[in-house]
Amino acid sequence: MYKNKSICVVVPAHNESTQIGQVIETMPEFVDRIVIVDDASKDQTVRVVEQYQQKNKKIVLLKHPTNQGVGGALATGYNWARDNDFDVAVRMDGDGQMNPGDLTVLLDPVVENRADYSKGNRLFTGEAYKKIPKVRYFGNAFLSLLTKIASGYWHIADFQSGYTAMNRNALHTIPWDQMYKYFGQPNDLLVRLNVYNFRVTDVPVEPIYDVGEKSGMKIGRVIFTISWLLIKLFFWRMKEKYIIRDFHPLIFFYVLGGLFGFSTILLFVRVFYCWVMTGNIPSINALAAFFSFMSASLFTLFAMWFDMEANKDLKGYKIRARETER
Ligand SMILES: Nc1nc2c(ncn2[C@@H]2O[C@H](COP(=O)(O)OP(=O)(O)O)[C@@H](O)[C@H]2O)c(=O)[nH]1
Ligand SMILES: [Mg+2]
Numbered sequence: 001m002y003k004n005k006s007i008c009v010v011v012p013a014h015n016e017s018t019q020i021g022q023v024i025e026t027m028p029e030f031v032d033r034i035v036i037v038d039d040a041s042k043d044q045t046v047r048v049v050e051q052y053q054q055k056n057k058k059i060v061l062l063k064h065p066t067n068q069g070v071g072g073a074l075a076t077g078y079n080w081a082r083d084n085d086f087d088v089a090v091r092m093d094g095d096g097q098m099n100p101g102d103l104t105v106l107l108d109p110v111v112e113n114r115a116d117y118s119k120g121n122r123l124f125t126g127e128a129y130k131k132i133p134k135v136r137y138f139g140n141a142f143l144s145l146l147t148k149i150a151s152g153y154w155h156i157a158d159f160q161s162g163y164t165a166m167n168r169n170a171l172h173t174i175p176w177d178q179m180y181k182y183f184g185q186p187n188d189l190l191v192r193l194n195v196y197n198f199r200v201t202d203v204p205v206e207p208i209y210d211v212g213e214k215s216g217m218k219i220g221r222v223i224f225t226i227s228w229l230l231i232k233l234f235f236w237r238m239k240e241k242y243i244i245r246d247f248h249p250l251i252f253f254y255v256l257g258g259l260f261g262f263s264t265i266l267l268f269v270r271v272f273y274c275w276v277m278t279g280n281i282p283s284i285n286a287l288a289a290f291f292s293f294m295s296a297s298l299f300t301l302f303a304m305w306f307d308m309e310a311n312k313d314l315k316g317y318k319i320r321a322r323e324t325e326r
Helices: 020-025 045-055 070-083 100-111 134-151 168-173 185-195 219-244 250-278 283-310 317-325
Strands: 007-013 033-038 059-063 088-091 117-121 164-167 200-204
Touching: 007 020, 007 070, 020 045, 033 045, 033 070, 045 059, 059 070, 070 088, 070 168, 070 185, 088 100, 100 117, 100 164, 100 200, 134 185, 134 219, 164 168, 185 200, 185 219, 219 250, 250 283
Parallel strands: 007 033, 007 088, 033 059, 117 200
Antiparallel strands: 088 164, 117 164
8 A cells, every 4th residue: 555545566578587576576565466467478477477476475467378569468457457446556567677766756646636647757867868778769759749749748758658657547447458559558548548638747767778678669660650550549539539529629720730731732742843844933833832831830830739728737736836836
């Protein structure tokens, strides 16, 4: 129990036989259950966990018969935490990249009801740029921008971080079996949390690398799959949040931004074509292209601004308090 709330830590594990031991051994005392979801590991993960289970009665081991991806493993763990009526469900990876010393900072906004979901942000510390491998750092920055647009949580960053905690309300609302199964899971979950108007807050955590972890994520590939996922999620959120649940005029702004964006491309292609073929630039065409470009930018930026406004109450209190201090 932590501050009178029961805490369940979900640990997705895939080939973590060398790492999982330290995760179990360093787990803080106040954690009530450690639910390790073995995602059909090919190594000794299951055997190692079973050995720990003999000494540590808090460990629950759930096994997938076939590999489902990290999101699939989390869905299994979260369903278990929900069905066993825990107050808070935490995600901590099985490779030792999350500092157990950061857990109370992560839990505080949730147990004190200042947020429904809190997420570790590894970028607050100045160390992040030095510690996180560069390709990952910039890949993360790019996906963070897309996730802001797709999820509406403009005040959040470091979306790929998997150190998270959520309250009972979120645990019982999200349909876990529908959550994305692979590495885009954190992004997918944030978009879903936004549709249900959950308050999300970032807390600073330490980035940990080189503790023996081997990442299964191929950044060159996931950057495309997650970008595509985010485009689909963006349209889904617009429909669910601003058309079905409540109508918001920002939809018109986004639609007009899209239409003008499309016509901008066509008009610029024509300008370029005429210039190459005849050596002249048709002035009306060029003017129309610039007008179209300006309209597209303005409509899109206004739409984003309205989205930001519509979601400003979903910041955790901590961030709000800091804002009023200024
Ligand atoms: N690579 C991989 N990891 C999985 C899978 N299922 C569960 N996991 C776990 O998901 C967590 C995050 O994976 P990891 O490869 O460390 O990702 P990274 O830390 O973002 O580079 C780890 O605890 C893995 O053990 C899977 O199918 N593939
Ligand atoms: Mg990892």
